Amino acid sequence: MKIRILLALIFVNLMQAQKFYFPKTAVTDSAILDKQMPLLATKLMTQPPLLKLKKTSNLAFSDNLFRLQILTKEYKKSISTLADYRNEFADNNMAGNRFIIYEFYSLAKLAEEKEKISFHDALQKAFNKKYESLSDKLITKLGTAVDGDVQNSRKVLNEALSKQKDKDSIDYSSALSLCKSYLNYKTFSSLKPQIIQLVEAKDREKFIIETKDLKTKNGNTLTITIVRKKENTSPIPVILTNNIYAGPFDTYFGKRAAVYNYVGAVVNTRGKRNSNDENNPFEHESQDIYEVIDWVSQQPWSNGKVGMIGGSYLGFSQWAAVKKLHPALKTIVPQVAVGIGIDYPAQNNIFMSYMLQWINYVTNNKLTDEADFNNFTKWDSINTAWYKSGKSFRALDTISGKPSKIFQRWLDHPGYDEYWQKMVPYKEDFAKINIPILTTTGYYDDDQIGALSYFKAHHQYNKNANHYLVIGPYDHGGAQSYGFSYVGGRKIDPAARISIDDLAFSWFDYILKNGKKPELLKDRINFQVMNTNTWKHVPALENMHTSTVKFYLQDRKNMSSVFNQPSQKSFIKQIVDLKNRDQKDTYHSVSKTDSVKVTNSIYFESEVLDKDLIISGNPGGFFNVSINKKDFDTDMYLYQVQPDGKTFLLSTHIVRASYAKDNALRQLLEPGKIEQIPIKNSIFISKKIEKGSKLVLLVGVNKSPAWQINYGTGKDVSNETIKDSGEPLEIKWYNDSYVEIPIYQE
Template sequence: MKLIAWLLIFLIGGCNSSTKTTNVNEYTIEDILIKTEDGGIISGILARKKGDMTPRPTILQYTIYVRDTGRDLKTLKQAVDHGYNAVIAYTRGKRFSPGKILPYEHDATDSYTVIDWISKQQWCDGRIGMYGGSYNGFTQWAATKKLHPALKTIVPYVANRPGLGLPMENNVFINPNYEWSFYVGNNKYLDTIVGNDRQRFRNMQNRWWETGVAYNKLDSIDGTPNPLFQRWIQHPSFDEYWQNMAPYKEDFSKITIPVLSIDGYYNDSQNSGLYYIREHYKYNPNAEHYLIIGPYGHFGAQRNGAKEINGYSVDKDALIDTNKITYQWFDYIFKKGKKPTILKDKINYQVMGANQWRSASSINKMNNDHLKLYLTASPLGTFYSLKKSKPVTNNFLYQEVDFADRETSNNNYYPDPIISDEIDSSNGFNFISAPLEKPLLVNGSFIGQLYASSNKKDFDFGVTLYEVMPNGTYFHLSYIVGRASYANDITQRKLLTPNKIEEIPFTNTHLVSKQLQKGSRLLIHLNINKNPFSELNYGTGKEVTTETITDATSPLKIKWYTHSYVEIPVWIE
């Protein structure tokens, strides 16, 4: 009743904000409501020094995760302790906002409204900085879609880019965000019971896989409607729906504020986070955009890293204090403090296996050469040879994949564990290089060109890069999962012509830096993506989410041609 009365006073009053103040020790904590131009309401919390109205720079977090009795208050007080005022605002529909919860869709416009409101308060000196990870990283970039003059810097960690890293990756819908939609969408806070019921969703995934029903029927199998999932799968291309959520193409040319991004080699959505910096420099070559990246996962990059990730013990110097660096950055921007010492140049990366940090002026300058290696049909032990010279004769390797067979999965690409004793050789193809004559530094994102013909109009593929160490173990370096029909343009699907040799380029692989040992080999695993962890492309040319096991009347028959190649970025001393 108290909340309802408060909202009524706010709405009837016709003003653009409302506050409720509570003094907690040395802090003043205020609940705030901010009204948007289209009638929406944004709920938030303000923190400042008790009794102090001195205008200061304000640190803003914008999030869909409502943890207002614990973590959120802690982070607000931390900003105050560093000499700033602090606001955390929640996505429309969350906490005290009466609106509908629609992740991603309103954040670009609503964040502008929030920034505008903050900038006009007497306790704000007109300067605002944003920080945070994952969804909070996305909202910072959403806020730059139309850059408010008061927004002076952003510090996004492992930033999501809807439509690129989730809920689909390179136009392939993947499953982890299915339960996430319940976690953030079921109530005004977080539905931790449903959202964390991994067994429920694993059972749903397995039933879908075993029965072969259409991917768009997942919620029917689960027994609970999932309107957000259904909303997302209506957009399999990177179309205007996704483009409008964050900066796109020329939007980046207008982003002139300094940016500090933090990401990880083993962050699941790394291709989202690095999309922003690549596009930023593409459209604004003079951008002041820094990157810190190392052997971190999605959560490690937002905290202090981890001594071990997916079984790999990281180098000691890889462990950084993300929070400390963030406030060093804010002091650099707002208080003329020193730039964080880790920022030696625009790109700052930890070299796995070398226990050192390096820097470069751009992602492209991380390497000074490429190893171009061809996928040959020449047997080499139980694998095939990965050679520097292009085969004289254009041969091919033949693969057949029965989509009706649910006993066999293809493409075990996920880097967990990072180091393994063996590699799957039951399907797909493995191509291995000659031993390295001296240590080699792999630096950046590998790219490639596949040449293939098949009896279908489409297929999903996977390419994974490993270091085969001298002791015979496999170190997972990088990977890509992609859809052939989107290989040339993620915004528009172009179906393949059956039995025609098609060019399938790929570039959006995960960036990595690793010191390879003398005697190590490089290995490429090439496969068709067929497993329970993402939608299944049967190759009919129909919308993939509607295809069922009845579309698996004939196996995929594919020829991989031996003038296919990869280019691996390296640094040669």
Template sequence: MTAFKLLKVAFVLLLVGLVSCNSTTDVQQQPRTVSRDGKAYLVQDSVLITTRDGAKVSAIIVRSKAETKPQPAILFHTIYTRTEDINRAYEAADKGYVGVVSYTRGKHLSPSEIRPYVHEGQDVYDVIDWIAKQAWSNAEVGMYGGSYAGFVQWASMKEAVHPALKTIVPSVAAAPGIAEPMENGVYFNFHYPWWHYVTNNKTLDTVSYYNGKRWNDLYFNWYKDGVAYKRLDSLDVEPNPGFNKTLEHPTFDSYWKSMTLYNQADFSKIDIPILSTTGYYDGGQFGTMHYLKSHYQYNPNAEHYLLIGPYSHFGAQELPEKHILGYDIDSVAQIDIKNLIFEWFDYIFKDAQKPTLLQDKINYQVMGANTWKHVASLDKLATDSLQVYFSNQRSGVAFKSTYDTGNLGVNEHFSLAKSADATNYIEQTIDMSDRSQFSWNLSGDRSIVSETLTVGQGFSFATEPFDDDVEITGAIRGVLNVAINKKDFDCNVLLYEQTADGKFFSLTLPFTTRASMSQDKEHRNLLTPNEKTAIPISNFRMTSKKLKKGSRIVVVINGIKHPFSQINYGTGKAVSDETIQDAGKPLKIKWYTDSFLTIPINRY
């Protein structure tokens, strides 16, 4: 530890001694008066709250000096320590609440060790408990925040719902062990730099995190060299023990269960009103829908609302982008989510009207129709469905395709048929030892709207054009029937609209799964080589769009071999242990033509 860090820790410990009378109930830093924009506030920006196990959580409290009665508190708890965080507390104070920002233990002024995820459940519960005991508190607390700050709201209720916690508004909520750092068993590389970002110092290591060249070089060097995934940091400039720790738990085991809500005991007790927000282009939708579906499943009377639209991970938290990845979102989708969140708080704490946009439990924006719709439950989203099967017959529909090399070419879809054929298949071969190319489906510029489709080494399938306008709303389901010559593989499925003029509109983010974990996230069940196996598609991301007459639905399937996630060599060993030496014979995938998708639709 450097001399500077020692001095800083010494100062924090001295501060704790000065402001604390005992180990469990702190007498905190005295508030100071701050004038801002003609208003007077009482500010405490160096508070340390003692948790039940003696750790210290750093917090900021802002109150309106004009307010003398106890008030509800709005809590924002995060691992992302930024100097502008105090503005959130000021904002809450301006809206008639006590604003509280607290940080993951070890962050800001906390002298504790930084351990993402692990202590958040108990720590946030303890912060709520501390707030409820303050003279300025009326013992009512609401929480909001996105991504990691969405996860901590759910985590705070792992043991029990604190009596003072009256509502949460988790946006794009993370769900460790379920939605990150893996998805259906497959680890994604973009989680790797995150650990440095949040643990390298008391604030955020922006220097390393925004060094795109460092991470891009790392991923491509790993891909080229073929070293084990658990040795990814051996190719980097510093070790990454936090990320490596997650690799020790590739299934949803007790490590993840200790921090994540997942079963009846966790959800049945949650009876406070909840508003969740997410987007069709939000990686965090996976986590948000896990919490929402589980809450409904284990507490059928849950007062849990969902707001979802054509939003990204960041746009779904506070202010959506008007232009997202080349797509201009409909005008009615251009809402101020942050303002709606405080309208929700007024509804809960001040007997105000519920936000007008929340007309039912599920509130979604139909892209291309410039309208919002509202239904009572997820199973009411669609009134009809279209079941289609993967055919080995060409559709006769040519399209422009982009190859791994960046070159343009012309390709032809296979058909999505109305009937199944259990005997035929399309065979795909992927040489895991060949690093001259990789199977990558997404368009190079990550645009939602594109003139071309990137199929990689996979296959695309298309429906017949629709005779009338039709709305696709909900999450597709289905089964991939496959046989492979190895014990495991990873794959993805992508969903597009192909318009009458040949353009491609990406309807949501890809579905990714590990075959051996597609039916059970707690246990890995290896495939029997060359035996037909069913891979369910059960948690595809939701979307909603009006498809115009003449459009087709296009589906792309592919095995995974690229620099941006784990490479599953199919030996049956722990995937993080496998190296290019385990590649062996090329992977052969038989995609059987009785594989099917059920597409939820509403007809006009």
């Protein structure tokens, strides 16, 4: 075994060390670069790392191969590889527009060569032919699919080339990265702006697209885009989307509604597109959307019925809209809805560094700053610089070089106070919401906690709530579009690969056109059980499980099972130095093939399970702890160790201990006293756990550049600095603490 591992390491090192000839003159001479790139791509296509991908991840292999084939001018093969990729990526060609811009490039190149015509004429010919084969649903996505960023792709290419300055060779990973950035620039610059004009010309044939500015009663300006199918001449229902991400998606959202035979109306928030008003995300939606609904419901193309749809911020907007319900609003379909003040910009009262990146994304200009938002290297370095500096979290915007009033204002509200409460329905407000609602979210959705918080509150305060939930193995994007074959690099069950668009508009047909209820909605809660290829349907969230097991925080070496309550009370002591900024990550081997990161965590492991079980719902329970400070931020990770030794993350939970009992009221801990921290708002999952698996539980302290650091003084955490760290945080985790795991049985 040791010899095989050693040989594998030697092989990896050799591959990393392998160099390919690449003249330094290619960095500054575009003619030489154009000549060298096909040669470099040809070499990469036969290299072991690429060929090995075919065995380990056919998806990743195809993703790389079609790009290299384009560079080597094997255009027919690239189109075939792309088709294989799409079939693997999502069934029924639901991802039909994925990478279609490269297909247009290859088709145009083939036509250029075969018919001896200009590339301009070849692109028009190829576009028209391909367009005829696309369904209406794929046509709606075409404008955004071909809108490659030429300027940014040129910047990325220059950055890749600059790394080769004064070098005559290039390693494999750098070469592959260079090939991709070169292809992006070559494709985007060759096709734009012609292909955008071609899409717009086709849109004009099919749709009536209008953009107007609306004036609110307070004098604010909102830009609205209306899209109608030319063939729909009678008044029909309107599907409204409230969009802070002004840009190409405005037209896309409108066209999407239009092809399902609705009027698509997409309004941008204050400060976006043609609005010169101040842009304060989340703050004015309730008021503004009411007026927008009032306007669209009275237009000649509207029959007076309005529905709303959208995901993330657009999902939040719908809950803001029902804070003051307009009579014309008949239904909403909030997808992966941001739970403002609940899961963003703080999750369970812990602010995230990402909030500043997002604020800049939507406020830097009248549209969206894609280049800045997607500059992950920049934002990683900013967050790391803050973390290393030991400065207060309030200093993050200053460290970024761009102070932000919005960032500072949000930090002024660490509890779920009136500032957040007034943006969406709160408590008894939910009792007044009597329109039908369809919520969609996923087990991997970043805003799952928010989406479910609205669902739970609606049913809590309105016992007759006509509110359905669909949840499955979807991430933030998948739960508002279509079910990809892969999520997080893992293949999902075929039954889960549904079109969320089809589901949503079938719902609109059901509510707004007296159509048939979507087949999937057999009960209020509709959830896909991973690893079973089945859906389950129950009347309430608590019915997602039929029993629970308690996983106690104790060392299994001293007992028969972590699932048995300990006979004697004891604790495990954990010490975390909050001022240590050079801490190295540590890992625990769970098998011969996998490990989990245990930095700042305590590791607990169950025995091997002797039968299959289905974990379904979200873990609860309590942590009984005593600490030497007034507060700390705790996290929890629940893993499955599969029979093959691979780990699978089932659920996570983070919370500020002082807000764990009430997210609106801070209750500091008393140093040295045993305190109980409830586990609420953990991540939902439904998955069959195979016999022969183990469960692994990690509990510990949340401390990373991605989040605020709670030094435990009891002061506003945003104002604490490394000087407040004092002595290391000492936690006693008592063994009568437990994570309660929900189990489903037929």
